[in-house]
Amino acid sequence: MGIFNFGRKDPKDQPSKDQPSKDSPAASTPAGSADSAEKPRGLLDRLKAGLAKTAQVLRTDVRDLFKREGRLVDEDFLEELRGILVRTDMGPAAAEAIVDDVRDRLRARVVDPEVVLDSIRTQLLARLRNTEAGLTMAVSGPTVILVTGVNGSGKTTSIAKLARMFTRDGKRVVLGAGDTFRAAAVEQLTMWADRLGAEIVRGPQGSDPASVAHKAVARAVEAGADVCIVDTAGRLQTQSNLMQELSKIRRVVAKLVPEAPHEVLLVIDATAGQNALSQAKGFKEAAGCTGIVLSKLDGSARGGVIVPVTEQFGLPVKFVGLGEGADDLEPFSPERFVAALLEGAFGAEA
Numbered sequence: 001m002g003i004f005n006f007g008r009k010d011p012k013d014q015p016s017k018d019q020p021s022k023d024s025p026a027a028s029t030p031a032g033s034a035d036s037a038e039k040p041r042g043l044l045d046r047l048k049a050g051l052a053k054t055a056q057v058l059r060t061d062v063r064d065l066f067k068r069e070g071r072l073v074d075e076d077f078l079e080e081l082r083g084i085l086v087r088t089d090m091g092p093a094a095a096e097a098i099v100d101d102v103r104d105r106l107r108a109r110v111v112d113p114e115v116v117l118d119s120i121r122t123q124l125l126a127r128l129r130n131t132e133a134g135l136t137m138a139v140s141g142p143t144v145i146l147v148t149g150v151n152g153s154g155k156t157t158s159i160a161k162l163a164r165m166f167t168r169d170g171k172r173v174v175l176g177a178g179d180t181f182r183a184a185a186v187e188q189l190t191m192w193a194d195r196l197g198a199e200i201v202r203g204p205q206g207s208d209p210a211s212v213a214h215k216a217v218a219r220a221v222e223a224g225a226d227v228c229i230v231d232t233a234g235r236l237q238t239q240s241n242l243m244q245e246l247s248k249i250r251r252v253v254a255k256l257v258p259e260a261p262h263e264v265l266l267v268i269d270a271t272a273g274q275n276a277l278s279q280a281k282g283f284k285e286a287a288g289c290t291g292i293v294l295s296k297l298d299g300s301a302r303g304g305v306i307v308p309v310t311e312q313f314g315l316p317v318k319f320v321g322l323g324e325g326a327d328d329l330e331p332f333s334p335e336r337f338v339a340a341l342l343e344g345a346f347g348a349e350a
């Protein structure tokens with residue numbers, strides 16, 4: 001789809017969470033500029049690197065099912081195949097559909113790994129096809145994006161990545177430091193803002209996050225900014241008082257910009273396994289989330305969780321996070337995702 005351009009990686013953009021880097025502010029990397037010292041990597045290559053662990057389960061383990069040239073598709077084989085699929089967290093429905101497809105078409109035949117991998121590809125694509133979705137942008141005035149999720153899921157880092165995406169596209173960004181719970185959270189976002197050339201609006205520690213959000217959106221309106229991204233403190237989907245706090249933020253920003261927030265993104269850590277599902281459910285119901293950023297895919301062998309998350313809750317995965325740097329974000333594309341998982345399975349080099 002490619003609403004925005006992602007092209008280069010900047011590994012120096014990896015501040016540690018609580019130790020803001022002393023690197024100079026990002027006035028030196030203006031919007032749209034290239035990080036010239038970096039080697040450009042294609043979208044697919046970066047996605048492949050990020051998905052390496054999940055791909056390993058699918059490609060290598062499926063290949064390992066085949067001792068020599070081919071293997072007879074019998075119930076033992078199908079059981080082993082199901083085990084591999086389940087390990088990627090793609091969920092029982094998708095795993096079962098693949099096993100059924102292989103059984104229906106190939107039972108009692110001696111087949112090659114390629115045939116099985118092809119079935120996996122077809123089934124995954126069919127399940128993910130309708131999930132591609134860009135961000136809803138304001139028709140006029142700033143687009144307001146609220147970023148939510150459980151503790152440590154990658155919210156603040158994802159905000160930095162989104163800010164980088166927008167500034168690269170020539171857009172003016174205001175960040176709202178709505179995580180007033182920890183002083184380090186504000187420092188972390190401030191450091192990113194400095195580095196990325198975004199303005200930041202902060203409030204005193206312990207102050208009402210809704211008032212910071214209000215100030216940030218007001219500033220975005222006043223400054224004629226294109227985007228206002230509001231950070232929030234981590235919370236569990238089961239903490240109803242904290243979920244209400246998110247509702248308050250939404251109400252407050254809507255007073256300033258009628259359609260706001262245009263997006264309420266839920267950042268889910270791909271290593272969370274099946275807990276990702278209850279997060280998606282809880283945040284969708286209580287916080288009105290509109291889409292998901294699936295972070296830390298690079299550290300997970302369970303990237304398949306993208307399938308049940310999108311299927312069960314009708315929440316589109318809008319972006320995937322593939323590392324700690326500001327450039328490690330990809331707009332989600334089912335085709336690229338499945339290609340990154342399975343390409344190379346046929347011995348072809350990327």
Ligand SMILES: Nc1nc2c(ncn2[C@@H]2O[C@H](COP(=O)(O)OP(=O)(O)OP(=O)(O)O)[C@@H](O)[C@H]2O)c(=O)[nH]1
Nearest residue numbers: 151152153154155156157234295296321322323324
């Ligand atoms: N490998 C990898 N690490 C990530 C990714 N996204 C975030 N991280 C790391 O995960 C840790 C937590 O990220 P934060 O962005 O601070 O998470 P958060 O949700 O804001 O955390 P709280 O504000 O404490 O709830 C940091 O060390 C990040 O560098 C990703 O896509 N890949």
Ligand SMILES: [Mg+2]
Nearest residue numbers: 155156179185
């Ligand atoms: Mg944070």
